[in-house]
Amino acid sequence: MLEKNVTLSLKGCVQGALMCVPVFPGIIVFGAVFGTVAAQKGLTFLETLLMNSLVYAGASQFVAMEIFKEPLDQGTLLAMIGVTAAVNMRMLLIGASLRPWLGQLPGHQTYPALFFLTDINWLLTLAQYDKGERDWGIYLGSGLTVWSVWSLSVIPGYFAGSLISDPKTFGLDLVLPAFFAALLVPLWKGRRQTWSWAIAGGVAWVTWTVFGGYWGIFTGAFAGAIAGAYLDD
Structure with a gap:
């Protein structure tokens, strides 16, 4: 409302x-x-x-x-x-x-x-x-x-x-x-939220390490969004 x-x-x-x-x-x-x-x-x-x-x-x-x-x-x-x-x-x-x-x-x-x-x-x-x-x-x-x-x-x-x-x-x-x-x-609102942030950062870092460039922005954002939907408070 x-x-x-x-x-x-x-x-x-x-x-x-x-x-x-x-x-x-x-x-x-x-x-x-x-x-x-x-x-x-x-x-x-x-x-x-x-x-x-x-x-x-x-x-x-x-x-x-x-x-x-x-x-x-x-x-x-x-x-x-x-x-x-x-x-x-x-x-x-x-x-x-x-x-x-x-x-x-x-x-x-x-x-x-x-x-x-x-x-x-x-x-x-x-x-x-x-x-x-x-x-x-x-x-x-x-x-x-x-x-x-x-x-x-x-x-x-x-x-x-x-x-x-x-x-x-x-x-x-x-x-x-x-x-x-x-x-x-x-x-930051709680420890559960930290997991989704960590996953987003980790995926972005791995993507950057393997492929370079800016693909980590896409993969990190997507992974963080999926993780947040299931892990956040």
Whole structure:
């Protein structure tokens, strides 16, 4: 059953924006590293800004840049589409979890607002929903704030990219795995869940060891989903 009395207020938007302040350092570093990677791959400043702000896909942008090469052929393009879809598949469930909150809103409000959905503001706002909050301004304010900080943070990273010959020298290649590892902490709900995570990670690692490339994203996600259906609380 859908919840009732869903509201939207400026107070809720401000509350959502303020909730994001503690995660600013992580967003800024993450966005700056993408700017550096984009510069290393040869994207222009305008291309980097547009991809970062309009695609707005976080981890998927990094994966796409790993595969990207010039000239861009059909095979590379299909590979970029495939791994990006696999990484973003989690958004299907994340978006569905917002249905009780945003489901009563008219489509012209709901669907544009979903553009600002990320792992970060989803975790922050869903915690407020579980506490009884029904002002969806919390979601909107946090989403707009994360997008704004993310869009601006790519700028210094892009110009720093011309000064860094190898991002691995500064450990920038560890930002993406560290980001996802940090996301697991608030999502952990019990020991049984750990088994499905371990199975997903194990299958992904074996796939990467045997076949290389990015097939581990598909196999790990599939194995984790099957294991979670039977093992999780």
